[in-house]
Amino acid sequence: MAEASRVLQTTLIPSFHPQHKSPIFQSLPLNFRRNPIQCTVSTSNSSTKATVPRKISWGCESDSLENASALQKWLTDSGLPPQKMALQKVEIGERGLVALKNIRKGEKLLFVPPSLFITADSEWTCGEAGKVLKQNGVPDWPFLATYLISEASSLESSRWSNYISALPRQPYSLLYWTREELDRYLEASQIRQRAIERVTNVVGTYNDLRLRIFSKYPALFPEEVFNIETFKWSFGILFSRLVRLPSLGGKVALVPWADMLNHSCEVDAFLDYDKSSQGVVFSTDGSYEPGEQVFISYGKKSNGELLLSYGFVPREGTNPRDSVELSLSISKSDKCYKEKLEALRKHGLSASQCYPIQVTGWPLELMAYAYFAVSPPSMSGQFEEMAAAASNKSTTKKDLSYSEIEEEALQFILDSCEVSISKYNKFLQASGSMDLDVTSPKQLNRRLFLKQLAVDLSTSERRILFRAQYILRRRLRDMRRGELRALTIFNGFRKFFK
Numbered sequence: 001m002a003e004a005s006r007v008l009q010t011t012l013i014p015s016f017h018p019q020h021k022s023p024i025f026q027s028l029p030l031n032f033r034r035n036p037i038q039c040t041v042s043t044s045n046s047s048t049k050a051t052v053p054r055k056i057s058w059g060c061e062s063d064s065l066e067n068a069s070a071l072q073k074w075l076t077d078s079g080l081p082p083q084k085m086a087l088q089k090v091e092i093g094e095r096g097l098v099a100l101k102n103i104r105k106g107e108k109l110l111f112v113p114p115s116l117f118i119t120a121d122s123e124w125t126c127g128e129a130g131k132v133l134k135q136n137g138v139p140d141w142p143f144l145a146t147y148l149i150s151e152a153s154s155l156e157s158s159r160w161s162n163y164i165s166a167l168p169r170q171p172y173s174l175l176y177w178t179r180e181e182l183d184r185y186l187e188a189s190q191i192r193q194r195a196i197e198r199v200t201n202v203v204g205t206y207n208d209l210r211l212r213i214f215s216k217y218p219a220l221f222p223e224e225v226f227n228i229e230t231f232k233w234s235f236g237i238l239f240s241r242l243v244r245l246p247s248l249g250g251k252v253a254l255v256p257w258a259d260m261l262n263h264s265c266e267v268d269a270f271l272d273y274d275k276s277s278q279g280v281v282f283s284t285d286g287s288y289e290p291g292e293q294v295f296i297s298y299g300k301k302s303n304g305e306l307l308l309s310y311g312f313v314p315r316e317g318t319n320p321r322d323s324v325e326l327s328l329s330i331s332k333s334d335k336c337y338k339e340k341l342e343a344l345r346k347h348g349l350s351a352s353q354c355y356p357i358q359v360t361g362w363p364l365e366l367m368a369y370a371y372f373a374v375s376p377p378s379m380s381g382q383f384e385e386m387a388a389a390a391s392n393k394s395t396t397k398k399d400l401s402y403s404e405i406e407e408e409a410l411q412f413i414l415d416s417c418e419v420s421i422s423k424y425n426k427f428l429q430a431s432g433s434m435d436l437d438v439t440s441p442k443q444l445n446r447r448l449f450l451k452q453l454a455v456d457l458s459t460s461e462r463r464i465l466f467r468a469q470y471i472l473r474r475r476l477r478d479m480r481r482g483e484l485r486a487l488t489i490f491n492g493f494r495k496f497f498k
């Protein structure tokens with residue numbers, strides 16, 4: 001399988017994991033409607049032998065409850081036990097699960113049986129297509145993406161048709177932003193680069209499948225159905241809904257009903273398979289009254305990561321796991337540039353590295369990179385250990401300390417923070433007057449919506465950088481004051497001994 005698919009399988013899987021709870025998020029403008037995928041399939045009517053083109057549904061508007069009641073009925077008929085929650089329109093997340101009865105803290109909810117999970121072992125309506133993918137050893141993510149498209153195109157013959165009809169027609173994630181939109185709105189944030197890489201991976205994965213498989217079996221995988229647009233849809237669904245189930249050895253699955261739960265940064269409840277009840281459950285970490293929306297955690301993710309996979313940014317200051325990626329680089333004018341680059345490469349690093357900063361601080365690796373970047377030629381003997389400490393290898397010693405260059409290292413981090421802050425300032429100042437020339441209401445709605453997300457993200461990332469700037473300035477000031485005091489005492493002694 002191509003590299004892209006391997007990367008998708010191993011590193012990009014968003015997981016529903018432990019986290020926190022908060023009332024969050026601005027609701028989406030109701031008039032914001034995204035371009036639906038257009039595609040029809042032909043079904044033959046046996047009595048007339050005529051070929052009738054039928055529209056594939058590719059889900060519904062994500063704030064629509066039309067298909068939700070059909071989904072709920074189908075789930076109940078298919079073995080979902082009676083629930084203490086119902087699918088409703090909600091303020092946070094458009095549709096979500098709302099408590100119907102009092103729910104206690106620690107109570108187990110959901111109990112979705114394995115017969116209702118979609119996994120790589122699920123049966124295909126078009127068995128031949130599934131067989132071909134299996135024979136070609138397609139990994140889980142591209143396999144499931146193709147499965148979803150195949151089941152969607154099977155219309156009502158698919159057992160998942162009620163589920164697919166209730167999925168969002170265009171999942172909100174950065175996969176749906178054009179390159180121009182990413183460059184325009186996310187120019188200050190490192191998430192832009194992550195989004196570009198993700199789109200490249202999805203396109204690479206699709207191209208690989210097309211070349212190796214789809215083009216060889218056009219009757220099973222017609223291009224009108226299996227194309228990059230439909231792949232972006234199915235990958236968008238996977239990025240925002242696929243669950244990794246730790247108790248099933250990390251197996252990934254789409255779990256209908258469970259995937260209607262929205263995320264809260266203040267909740268620490270996550271989905272998993274429960275061996276005793278034999279279903280997917282979660283245990284609440286708080287109590288809920290009837291009418292309250294019930295939340296889970298999608299994992300310890302920064303606001304940028306939530307935007308990347310799920311297309312929303314929590315309200316400012318509500319995400320204790322929020323972080324911003326700070327880019328640090330060694331200077332090309334460094335006298336030891338070549339030796340340093342070599343040492344970095346040896347440890348899997350490059351001349352520019354990104355490290356996460358949180359309001360509570362930064363990792364030891366970032367400090368090691370800063371020591372490395374400012375170290376003079378006289379410290380070349382330590383380049384190796386510094387580069388090793390700056391890498392993500394857990395086996396190396398991380399807490400390095402070189403008092404002789406500590407001040408320069410802190411100043412270097414401060415300078416990098418300030419460069420980054422100025423990029424956010426520039427974007428946030430310009431954002432007010434952006435898009436004033438757009439006249440088409442549809443385009444204007446989209447632009448306003450994306451811009452608001454970018455403004456929210458940039459504001460939260462800049463806030464973390466402001467905090468780091470404050471801490472660094474204070475530390476440097478104390479250091480310099482201490483040095484000054486030491487110098488004054490030293491000079492006093494000198495005078496005394498003279």
Ligand SMILES: C[S@@+](CC[C@H](N)C(=O)[O-])C[C@H]1O[C@@H](n2cnc3c(N)ncnc32)[C@H](O)[C@@H]1O
Pocket residue numbers: 024025062092093094095096167168171172240241259260261262263264309310311312313
């Ligand atoms: C697993 S689905 C949850 C169900 C979803 N609300 C629906 O109607 O299909 C994940 C999606 O829900 C929305 N979502 C989840 N948590 C949210 C939150 N805290 N704020 C805003 N949107 C949220 C996002 O659109 C995200 O991509």
